[in-house]
Amino acid sequence: MSEKNAIPKKVIYRLSTYHRCLQRLADNGIETVSSGTLAKAAGVNSSQLRKDITYLGQWGTRGLGYPVETLASALRDALRQEKLQPVILVGAGNLGSALLRYQGFQKEGFEVVAAFDADPAAARKRGVNVPLFLEEEMETFLLENPVRLAILCVPAEFAQGVANRLVRAGIQGILNFSPAVLEVPKEIVVNSVDLASELENLSYFIR
Amino acid sequence: MSEKNAIPKKVIYRLSTYHRCLQRLADNGIETVSSGTLAKAAGVNSSQLRKDITYLGQWGTRGLGYPVETLASALRDALRQEKLQPVILVGAGNLGSALLRYQGFQKEGFEVVAAFDADPAAARKRGVNVPLFLEEEMETFLLENPVRLAILCVPAEFAQGVANRLVRAGIQGILNFSPAVLEVPKEIVVNSVDLASELENLSYFIR
DNA sequence: TCGTGTGAAGACGTTCACAGCT
DNA sequence: AGCTGTGAACGTCTTCACACGA
Numbered sequence: 349m350s351e352k353n354a355i356p357k358k359v360i361y362r363l364s365t366y367h368r369c370l371q372r373l374a375d376n377g378i379e380t381v382s383s384g385t386l387a388k389a390a391g392v393n394s395s396q397l398r399k400d401i402t403y404l405g406q407w408g409t410r411g412l413g414y415p416v417e418t419l420a421s422a423l424r425d426a427l428r429q430e431k432l433q434p435v436i437l438v439g440a441g442n443l444g445s446a447l448l449r450y451q452g453f454q455k456e457g458f459e460v461v462a463a464f465d466a467d468p469a470a471a472r473k474r475g476v477n478v479p480l481f482l483e484e485e486m487e488t489f490l491l492e493n494p495v496r497l498a499i500l501c502v503p504a505e506f507a508q509g510v511a512n513r514l515v516r517a518g519i520q521g522i523l524n525f526s527p528a529v530l531e532v533p534k535e536i537v538v539n540s541v542d543l544a545s546e547l548e549n550l551s552y553f554i555r
Numbered sequence: 556m557s558e559k560n561a562i563p564k565k566v567i568y569r570l571s572t573y574h575r576c577l578q579r580l581a582d583n584g585i586e587t588v589s590s591g592t593l594a595k596a597a598g599v600n601s602s603q604l605r606k607d608i609t610y611l612g613q614w615g616t617r618g619l620g621y622p623v624e625t626l627a628s629a630l631r632d633a634l635r636q637e638k639l640q641p642v643i644l645v646g647a648g649n650l651g652s653a654l655l656r657y658q659g660f661q662k663e664g665f666e667v668v669a670a671f672d673a674d675p676a677a678a679r680k681r682g683v684n685v686p687l688f689l690e691e692e693m694e695t696f697l698l699e700n701p702v703r704l705a706i707l708c709v710p711a712e713f714a715q716g717v718a719n720r721l722v723r724a725g726i727q728g729i730l731n732f733s734p735a736v737l738e739v740p741k742e743i744v745v746n747s748v749d750l751a752s753e754l755e756n757l758s759y760f761i762r
Numbered sequence: 763t764c765g766t767g768t769g770a771a772g773a774c775g776t777t778c779a780c781a782g783c784t
Numbered sequence: 785a786g787c788t789g790t791g792a793a794c795g796t797c798t799t800c801a802c803a804c805g806a
């Protein structure tokens with residue numbers, strides 16, 4: 349983010365989308381795709397797609413389009429998806445334990461290596477089969493296992509406190525599902541997903 | 556969105572945040588707040604907050620600040636949160652059934668009135684206690700119950716098909732948790748939450 | 763001719779800075 | 785004096801339009 353030639357955040361989101369679309373094309377044995385076609389699949393303007401892709405270099409052939417496999421691999425490279433990235437999850441309540449059972453992360457190169465909860469027994473009943481520890485053991489775990497990403501699913505009132513501990517323990521990125529506004533040092537990256545806000549937003553725009 | 560004096564999407568998200576912050580202030584018995592203080596709590600620039608709030612009219616008093624209760628109620632009004640908004644959910648798998656148990660929606664004025672799944676028996680085992688129907692009954696239900704918002708949690712490959720059916724059945728806004736890019740008529744609003752993309756994004760920005 | 767890569771234009775969003783009300 | 789409301793400056797993102805390579 350602070351880097352000089354970092355790709356803008358919005359572009360990174362779109363690159364993820366392009367990557368998924370390319371994978372589908374590759375699965376169908378398609379070898380080449382034009383910016384127009386790929387843009388339509390990704391729901392964006394074709395010239396935006398071309399601009400986005402040139403952040404990665406020049407992968408297209410004029411008059412032809414982009415080589416599906418090559419471009420997909422360039423995207424994986426840019427998104428640092430080549431190897432499995434370990435992640436921890438804090439707060440294995442309803443939402444947290446659902447995310448633990450969710451397969452979508454693994455598919456995109458992330459592995460939840462441990463989960464922490466104030467009441468691991470209750471979480472275990474929810475059918476979690478990821479190593480599950482008492483919340484206090486978080487720091488010890490992180491000392492022995494260098495994980496950089498955390499998924500935060502604790503209730504809003506505890507979110508800031510847990511975030512502080514995560515940052516002190518060396519976590520560099522937090523995916524925050526609580527509706528709290530987290531204050532963290534500027535080198536730490538936070539992405540927040542607020543489910544209620546998303547509904548409020550929809551609710552506003554349906555006239 | 557298409558309206559002439561619709562408030563921009565980004566502003567609506569921030570208004571949700573301001574509303575939550577105001578509620579906390581109100582709970583603590585605080586009656587007046589300045590743009591600077593509220594902006595800090597919401598993690599934004601104070602002049603942005605003032606601009607955002609003037610979309611709702613002029614609620615502040617120069618030299619004093621904003622009346623907490625009054626402003627909160629103006630926000631609820633703008634966000635159409637005054638009354639309970641019914642919502643349906645399609646796809647009660649891991650994520651879907653977790654959302655059904657999630658309390659955060661109710662708190663912000665939404666009620667999931669029914670859920671639909673291809674295999675309701677399996678979903679029922681996950682401890683859902685919202686009326687749960689076979690997916691095919693969706694259209695009949697919507698005919699009798701005029702719901703405008705749907706939460707879509709089906710696997711990516713079924714998302715477009717289900718979205719088409721929702722739109723035909725009169726749904727106006729879709730909160731899409733699948734990683735698919737949905738094509739819908741332009742008067743339909745779609746908000747997508749792609750959990751894997753969020754992690755990819757973090758992964759990119761932690762250097 | 764087809765489709766990429768890209769400067770330039772345009773739309774949009776944010777921040778500044780200050781006039782004006784209390 | 786303190787703080788809002790707001791034009792104007794600034795910055796960022798998107799789209800246009802076309803030169804250029806295959």
